[in-house]
Amino acid sequence: MTAAKEKSALLVKDHDVVVPGEVLAQGMEYLPSQGTYRKDENIYANQTGLLIVEGKVLKTIPLASAYLPKKYDVIIGRVQDILMTGWRIDTNSPYSAVLPLKDATFDYIKKGADLTAFFNIDEYVVCKIFQVTSQNLVDVSMKGPGLRKLQGGRIIKVNAAKVPRLIGKRGSMVMMIKSATGIQLIVGQNGIVWLNGDPEQEVLAIEAIRKIEEEAHVPGLTERMKKWLEKKTGKKIEIQEMPEEESYDHRPPRRDGPRRDGPRRDGPRRDSYRGPRRDGPSGPRRDGPRRGPPRR
Amino acid sequence: MAYKKRHDGRKPAETRKIIAKAGVIPKADGSGYFKIGDTEAYAAVYGPHEFHPRNKHDPKRGTLRCTYNMMPFSGQGNRVRPGPSRRSKEISLVMENALRPVTDLSDCPNAVVDVFIELPQTDAGSRCAAISAASIAMADAGIKMRDMVAAVAVGMVDGLPVVDLDYEEEAWKTGDVADIPVAMIPSTGEITLLQMDGHASTAELKKALEQAKPAFQQIAEAQRAAIKARYAEAAKKVKE
Structure with a gap:
């Protein structure tokens, strides 16, 4: 056991771009999570993404992916x-x-x-x-x-993997673009973005969105975008969080128990009512003709 | 007379010059470029997207669909007839089989991932270049795959075991030739494509495969570097 522990080694750094088949860590001390898998002693990447090291857990944030429907999105x-x-x-x-x-x-x-x-x-x-x-x-x-x-406005598409960056922490990135350009902006989790407002400002907002898409994996994105927008608009921008009622977090509050992950959520429903329980004290049903109503 | 020295001065286990890139087709969901010597392949991935016709749906996992195509002007001076041929259909099929073992499409049942491969210039080894390019494109598109498949041809030219035959070697006039395109999963060494044109004994095949091992690692390295380079470029631009 101790021998295995001594051998454990992380071969990449936090926030590195990793590609499928790349060895991320050796030894049994590290644990694979989303976008990584273990084969024998090694942990490999499963998907092109940004590696996140959370203690001993290795996971990747995808850099590109198609949108797959998820409940509450x-x-x-x-x-x-x-x-x-x-x-x-x-x-x-x-x-x-x-x-x-x-x-x-x-x-x-x-x-x-x-x-x-x-x-x-x-x-x-x-x-x-x-x-x-x-x-x-x-x-x-x-x-x-x-x-x-x-109604009105225009629609653009962004890669679904970049949507969390475009929304920012508690909607801060969206709020920033909105306050800088003064347009209406809605970001769908599926990568479709709706913009409505002054056409020139719409174009500026699209430029900003494309920039976010391109640089999403480079650290310091919010600060960089703030500077860029300030330079473009000449306005002073404050980073603010989105008010509760238009927040992007539409999930109901978490209940106890482990959180489920991945695109499949609901297993077979257990709460469907199937009539009164038949396995009561009356015992198993017998074969043979059905008994009629009691005689009066 | 046996083939002792390769006609272009390469060592027996040496590949031609490799260039690999990712993200070469901006409109595609993922794309890759792989050039080995004078053989070059572009691959574009679209999807997963809706799959037609419906009777081809697989309710358990997504389908991988490859389309291999040599451009009309890509051959050895003779015009390749455009459109699907018996040969290109076969290669499309073996490419699907070579790539499927690494891909995990269980998240998107009934859907399809389209991989289009176009070859503007070919000098033998086109299906291997196509597989290598397709792997880059699929990884670039963010498709879940446990590794990127690397492919290269090995073979025997007049008694000499060689790696990565070019057209002149493949069509060697003064001796027997065995041309064996191979695709491998680099992290495990599993082989996902093995075809052979010509004759080779078991011992010769084993020797040729053993000799090609560094070439597979070299291709895998180039593929990984291609995708990393794409993202490093954006990071570099930011710093400037």
């Missing part, structure tokens, strides 16, 4: 098609989502009503994912604060 989706009882939403991922009628609006919708009056094809909506199955079938909802149809 607030995304910007495009109305793709109109269904019998809802809308099909393009989520900028391999999986389209369904927006059911009952989760779309508080209005009363008559049977056979024209659904295009609410959301028409090619319109964009801010919506929240409330259900993802193991096969990545997705349901979204429009009931919630800040969830609405988008």
